[in-house]
Amino acid sequence: MKVWQKSMDLADLVFEYSKGLPVNEKYNLIDQINRCSVSVPSNIAEGTGKRTSLHFAEFLSTPISSLYKLETQLLNCERRTYGSKELLKQLLELISEIQKMLFNFREYILTDAKITSI
Numbered sequence: 001m002k003v004w005q006k007s008m009d010l011a012d013l014v015f016e017y018s019k020g021l022p023v024n025e026k027y028n029l030i031d032q033i034n035r036c037s038v039s040v041p042s043n044i045a046e047g048t049g050k051r052t053s054l055h056f057a058e059f060l061s062t063p064i065s066s067l068y069k070l071e072t073q074l075l076n077c078e079r080r081t082y083g084s085k086e087l088l089k090q091l092l093e094l095i096s097e098i099q100k101m102l103f104n105f106r107e108y109i110l111t112d113a114k115i116t117s118i
Contacts, residue, residue, distance in 0.1 A: 004044045043063040056109055074092060
């Protein structure tokens with residue numbers, strides 16, 4: 001899936017970005033940012049193994065939430081002038097792209113299954 005591949009690319013980029021963060025953030029922001037980034041493709045993958053479209057759509061809600069959490073943490077880094085500004089910009093753009101892809105994919109699944117809400 002293209003959205004899964006993009007989210008794997010996001011995780012790679014996040015790990016690269018986090019190398020430039022202050023060492024004193026190792027168990028705070030760095031840990032949170034890295035875990036959030038890995039959560040996105042992991043939950044997409046886990047969702048593909050679910051038996052119904054409804055369960056799959058529910059699992060797509062989790063990476064969407066993780067992306068919002070990751071975005072917030074990166075904005076906290078920006079406020080503190082941590083890390084590479086160039087990488088941060090790329091990350092925020094990629095997050096936005098993946099969020100749109102997941103929202104659209106989730107709606108497609110729900111519509112295709114004729115499920116109006118979860």
